[in-house]
Amino acid sequence: MVEPMNAPSLLLVLHDVAPQTWADYRPFVEAVDALGNVPMTWLVVPDFHKHNDLQAHPDFRHMLTERLELGDELALHGYFHCDDGPMASNPREWFMRRIYTHEGEFYGLSPEAALARLRAGIDLFQRYNWSLHGFVAPAWLMSEGTRQALRQLPLSYTSDPQHLYRLPEFTAVDAPGLVWSARSAWRRGLSKLVCDQREQRWRQAPVIRLGLHPVDMRHEFSRTYWLQTLKRLLADGRVPMTKANWLALQKQHVERAA
Numbered sequence: 001m002v003e004p005m006n007a008p009s010l011l012l013v014l015h016d017v018a019p020q021t022w023a024d025y026r027p028f029v030e031a032v033d034a035l036g037n038v039p040m041t042w043l044v045v046p047d048f049h050k051h052n053d054l055q056a057h058p059d060f061r062h063m064l065t066e067r068l069e070l071g072d073e074l075a076l077h078g079y080f081h082c083d084d085g086p087m088a089s090n091p092r093e094w095f096m097r098r099i100y101t102h103e104g105e106f107y108g109l110s111p112e113a114a115l116a117r118l119r120a121g122i123d124l125f126q127r128y129n130w131s132l133h134g135f136v137a138p139a140w141l142m143s144e145g146t147r148q149a150l151r152q153l154p155l156s157y158t159s160d161p162q163h164l165y166r167l168p169e170f171t172a173v174d175a176p177g178l179v180w181s182a183r184s185a186w187r188r189g190l191s192k193l194v195c196d197q198r199e200q201r202w203r204q205a206p207v208i209r210l211g212l213h214p215v216d217m218r219h220e221f222s223r224t225y226w227l228q229t230l231k232r233l234l235a236d237g238r239v240p241m242t243k244a245n246w247l248a249l250q251k252q253h254v255e256r257a258a
Contacts, residue, residue, distance in 0.1 A: 009246050010238040011175070011221035012230060013041045016081060017064075019228035020049030021214040023090065028217050031227055038230070038240045042067060043077035043136050046124045054124065060090050061128055069132060075134040076125065076155075078105045079117040105171070107141035107186075122153065132246040133157060145154040157247055161211070166246060172248065176202050177209035178229070182222045188212040192225055207246060 012032070014025060032038050046063065047053045054061055064074060076203045084105070106114055118135065125132040137146065142158070150158060151168040158165050164175045178198060180191035202208055210230060215221040234240065240247075 005175070007249075008236075008238045009169075010233050010240045011207060011232075011246060012038060012244065013043065013071075013177075013209055013211050015043045015077065015213045016045060016048065016138075017042045017077065018045045018052040018081075020048055020052045022060060022063070022215040024217040025212075026213075028223060028227065029151060031228065035231065035234070037071070037075070038234070039071045039245070040067070041073040041134075041243045043159045044074050045077050045081045045138075046079050046121050048081050050084075054128075064130070065128065071242075073134075073244050074125070074130050074132065074195045075136055075243065076118070076121040076132060077136050078106055078138040079121050079136045086172045104147045106145055107139070109143050109145050109146070111113040111148040113144065114146040115152065118146075118149055118153055118155075122155075133247075134159070142237070143149040157243065159243070166241065166247070166251075171208060174205075175209055176205055176209050177211045177247075178220055179211040179241055180213070180216050182213070182216045182219055186220060188222050188247060192223070195225075195229075205238075208238065209243075246253050 013031075017025070029040070032040065044051075044054075044063065045052070059175065068074060106117075109117070121135075122132060133155065134154050135150065136159050142150075142161045147170065151170075153167075155167050156169075157167055159175070161177050162175065163178060164173045165171065176198070178195045180195065181187040182191065199208070210226065212226055216226060
């Protein structure tokens with residue numbers, strides 16, 4: 001495990017970014033922009049649920065280009081963000097792919113299938129001159145085949161809920177994250193309790209990630225939580241950064257200490 005850098009930081013991450021979800025995020029992004037210089041990492045889905053092909057949405061692409069120019073980061077977040085593979089072959093796989101989530105696009109992919117989708121995503125970023133450092137699998141679920149594919153590509157990191165991983169070695173870096181399940185009122189209430197406890201536990205953590213989803217933005221309770229949590233962590237002195245920039249500074253810290 002790599003020792004993280006000392007400066008307390010904050011990583012604001014928007015999941016499932018697509019033309020379909022931009023209406024959910026837009027008011028929140030405007031509220032964040034009003035706070036000042038708070039860079040964000042946008043997890044972009046090239047063709048969300050197979051009917052949000054970025055090629056058909058030039059205005060949305062232009063907005064993403066502008067966010068890069070403002071200092072934000074765009075990361076690749078699957079390709080379709082839906083699990084379109086063959087039916088599960090055992091109870092555990094069926095549970096993970098049909099009960100836990102229908103979004104685990106990279107959970108069951110072979111090395112060849114994962115490599116094809118990853119390369120298609122990289123090609124899309126290159127087509128629009130978007131710099132690309134990271135890949136995050138939908139629902140953070142990756143097959144061994146996906147891990148093998150990532151080792152072959154010029155990407156610098158991937159992640160799970162509590163770590164960032166440097167590629168191609170998959171070197172783990174602690175990066176605890178707050179995330180909600182906001183689909184129902186009881187889930188939102190439980191999510192707040194859990195995240196409040198975790199935030200207190202991680203008060204001294206070198207970095208905290210805020211992992212937002214479009215459904216969080218559709219409910220005033222969860223949307224307010226995220227904005228107030230962001231403000232509180234900024235007031236506590238945490239420095240907002242993109243994931244790629246934080247990893248780059250952390251690497252410099254480790255190299256200086258060596």
